[in-house]
Amino acid sequence: MYHSIIILIDRLVHNRTNSTNDVGGEPDLDELIERHGGPAPRYVAYPSPSLWRDPPPSGEHVRRLRTVLKKAEPVALYVHVPFCQRLCHFCSCYTEIRRHLPAHGNDYVSHVKIELERLRVCAGKLPRIFSLHLGGGTPTFLSEKQLVDLLKAIRANAEFCPSAEFSLETNPELVTPSQLRLLWELGFSRISLGVQDLNPNVQWAINRFHPYHKIKDIVTLCRDTGFDSVNFDLVYGLPKQTMTSFSRTVEKVLELGPDRVALYHFAYLPNKKPHQRILDKSAFPTPKENIHIFQAATALFESNGYESVGMDHFAKTDDPLARASRKHRLKRSFMGYEPNPVPNFLGVGPSAISFLDGAYLRNVPSLHAWRHAIDGGRFGQDLWRELTPEDYSRHNLINDLLCNLEIRNRSFARALGPQVQRIFPILEEFVSEGILRRNRKGWEVTKLGRTFVRAIAKTLDAYQIETPKKTQPLSSVNQA
Structure with missing residues (x-):
């Protein structure tokens, strides 16, 4: 299963590369805040204490x-x-x-x-x-x-x-x-x-x-x-x-x-x-x-x-x-x-x-x-x-993101399994917005993206049903 997921990620990356270009021009900051500026857990623990x-x-x-x-x-x-x-x-x-x-x-x-x-x-x-x-x-x-x-x-x-x-x-x-x-x-x-x-x-x-x-x-x-x-x-x-x-x-x-x-x-x-x-x-x-x-x-x-x-x-x-x-x-x-x-x-x-x-x-x-x-x-x-085995995998994936500002393909595949196909397009939208950048190992957070790291983490959280696109904006970014 794990190796088939890695192959799926490679195929998704290939298709995305052939069909789209990365960021063109400066991202609209107001629009990014509107999309990703809602509440997100602090991720000092996973699952979050509210659960x-x-x-x-x-x-x-x-x-x-x-x-x-x-x-x-x-x-x-x-x-x-x-x-x-x-x-x-x-x-x-x-x-x-x-x-x-x-x-x-x-x-x-x-x-x-x-x-x-x-x-x-x-x-x-x-x-x-x-x-x-x-x-x-x-x-x-x-x-x-x-x-x-x-x-x-x-x-x-x-x-x-x-x-x-x-x-x-x-x-x-x-x-x-x-x-x-x-x-x-x-x-x-x-x-x-x-x-x-x-x-x-x-x-x-x-x-x-x-x-x-x-x-x-x-x-x-x-x-x-x-x-x-x-x-x-x-x-x-x-x-x-x-x-x-x-x-x-x-x-x-x-x-x-x-x-x-x-x-x-x-x-x-x-x-x-x-x-x-x-x-x-x-x-x-x-x-x-x-x-x-x-x-x-x-x-x-x-x-x-x-x-x-x-x-x-x-x-x-x-x-x-x-x-x-x-x-x-x-x-x-x-x-x-x-x-x-x-x-x-x-x-x-x-x-x-x-x-x-x-x-x-x-x-x-x-x-x-x-x-x-x-x-x-x-x-x-x-x-x-x-923690369940899946919790551990997601915890490690989110910890890598918050500590190393990266999402590695192998950790991504191990933590999400078949859900990779659903989450991959969301991460690629972060790429198009200038929040993430793709590299040979997966994704890395850009300088702009440091402000939205917890919004990225939220997409990797099995207990967060809404994606950032559906989040209502608050008076400040990532404040919960």
Whole structure:
């Protein structure tokens, strides 16, 4: 079957080449946005979390942990620290807004300790930890003592691989010099700063307040302390942004020289995140302006010593992420692009997601419900999804697209089988629009196409019935 599908692809390519020409002239950007600018999953998981159903069967979490142990496979450990002192109006993460009181952090750390101990006891032991990432929320909401206690709890229940990487993300407004020094002493070597935008008008609109000099001081301190990698998160599509203003932000970012930059598109999800309704929609950049903002930022990074990585990241040429990208070794998950991926990851804390032995399992996204479950002797998972063989094939195909910006004929044939004949013409329309380019191995994404990568991925998704041609346009490109 597989070889017959490859022959079919060759025949379709031959027929297409003889009957049509590739792009002629500049594509109409408004028309492309009309066709492909609708909602599409972020594809940090496949199938997408919106398709996960029901809590896992009793004992499923532990059973899969034991299978990972039998295979002697390490795991990436993700710990979700949900606390923030103030709600950022653009945020789509699970957070809990709290005053900075010791009781909140103490209670949280004690429940993480119980969750880890219960996993270890029930599974017999925990797999070795290949990497540790603290996400949020704002992990540096925790006091120095609480950070020490959290690391003690992790080390007491699991063994780290000798070269394990420790990383965390933080809000520049809520991290102190003494915390940074402590984190480095605890073994953290990579830090991601949620910069978003350096324009004061944009910061005011999204309820963030961190002037350039504050970011500069933190970067200098991180370098002086010994952090190996300082990363920035930027967001485009926010209120008050223009191509000119955001280009100035990028120029200031370049002065600070972060090792990696994630350039995320703002996800406007007011039905899921009602606080986003505070934002002034009339101040959003238009879909076309968003594309120009992204393209201008890309040009600035690429002309100043950074390589494009995947669809929305940039890294210095000697950074492990850039090296992994050149070797096509990247993986995309809830923790972003990973240069040294492992098959399984274990999530701890409210809303944290695990992937163990072929299944996703999500902790309930509620601090109260998670604590209640832990206190009741349970793990507090509300959703799960086991991958089928077809899911795996589609996952690998979409991961290649989002990481390597390519669709290879062989992977395409393996994942889609007889459906190749239906999907092939859609991909060829992307070629005619200048979004994809055909090569001898299959298709590659063009510079213009980086803006529409998730629209391409949607055509490869078995659970997305509509094609991009039928999608209704939204106020911004690829925002769901």
